[in-house]
Amino acid sequence: MDREHVYATMNGEGSLDYEVYLNTKALLSCQKDFAAFCNHDELQFQTVHQVEELWMKLIGYTLLDVDDYLQQENTNRVVTLFRRVHIALRLMIEQLALLETMSPKEYQEIRLQLGNGSGQESPGFRTILKMPAHLWQSFRTHYLDRHALTVEKIYNSEYSHSDAYMVAEALAEFDELFQRFRFCHVQLIQRTIGLGAKSLKGRPVDRLMEGQRVMFFPELWDVRSQMTDQWGGRYGVVRDSIGAH
Ligand code: HEM
Incomplete structure (x- = not known):
């Protein structure tokens, strides 16, 4: 050819x-001109990052609509739009695997092109990070407080698979997928430059592990542990063998 x-x-x-x-x-x-690429992996490197920025733009834009519909208690819209967000996040996670087809050495060549750039400067990522607090506020006001509900009630004592429960699960899925993106990104870094390295800003790479543990909606995770403790209280910490009865 x-x-x-x-x-x-x-x-x-x-x-x-x-x-x-x-x-x-x-x-x-x-993307750079073909002649300007430092090697044959650089087009992929730029493309994956650019595509991920576009998905983050779509996610941020969609979450604005989700917030409006939360305030209108329009659950069908909230759930449908969250589905879009979840799919986009799954695509973001899957696309990271493309970069695992690049050898560590070829990435080192690309890395020399990046100045002191850091993914933490990503406009899409920084925008999305600010949105969950607003989403939680809207959920709490319109789906919980206005109906005298709590997270405990919708998951346990008054559980009916209600609209509030459906929305809470959509929020939880968003939280889980965002964590998964961060986890897979750390694995990609481990594969490429190693976790013992320093970022282009001079920060230890393993600091990203802290971000990976961040939960946007801790109440939605705490309720599960509380239920396990409460339901488990019926039998204490360790159950009798079911074979004994
Ligand atoms: C070989 C591929 C990659 C390597 C080696 C890499 C490496 C890194 C490193 C070292 C950091 C920490 C930066 C700092 O401390 O300032 C970082 C952060 C980040 N990178 Fe990457 N990255 C890669 C691919 C990607 C891709 C494809 C995306 C797509 C969005 C991305 C998005 C981010 C984001 C959003 C952060 C901030 C993460 C946080 O604060 O939790 N990275 N990356």
Whole structure:
């Protein structure tokens, strides 16, 4: 195959309606020129990061709508839009695996191109991190307080698989998937530069483990432990063998 010819046609003319609507000319110019890549893994590295930024933009935008619908107690909309957020997060997690096809040495070559850039500077990530507190406030006000409900009631003493429960589970799934993204990202780092390394900001990489343990909605996780303790109180800490009866 004629590599130069493929390079020349890859970005298109930008004049067909498909190209105009999707702004492919600008989109396909967001990566370095082919000649400027330091190796054959760098296009993948830039593309995965750029695609992940787009998913985070979509997630942040969708969570704004989720917050509006929480305030309207429109559960169907909340659940549907959370499904969109969950799918986008799963895609973000899956896409990290692409970068595991890059050897540690090839990443070291790319790393020399990155200045002191850090994923912590990601605009999408920083925006999303600020949103859960607002979502929780809206959930608490409109689904719990206004109906004299608590997390304990919707999960246990008044459990009816209610709207409040469905929304709480959608919040929990968001929390779980975000944690999973952070976990898989740490695994990717372990595979690529090792956890004993320092980031391009000079910070120990293993500090990311702290972020990985952050829970946006601790009440939704605590209730499960409280239920286990409470239900387990019927038999104490360790149960008799069921074979003994
Ligand atoms: C080989 C691939 C990658 C390596 C070696 C890597 C490495 C790192 C390192 C060392 C940090 C810590 C930075 C600091 O302390 O300032 C970091 C943070 C971060 N990176 Fe990556 N990264 C990779 C891929 C990605 C990808 C594909 C994304 C896509 C969104 C991403 C998003 C982030 C985010 C959001 C943070 C902040 C995480 C947090 O605070 O929990 N990284 N990355």
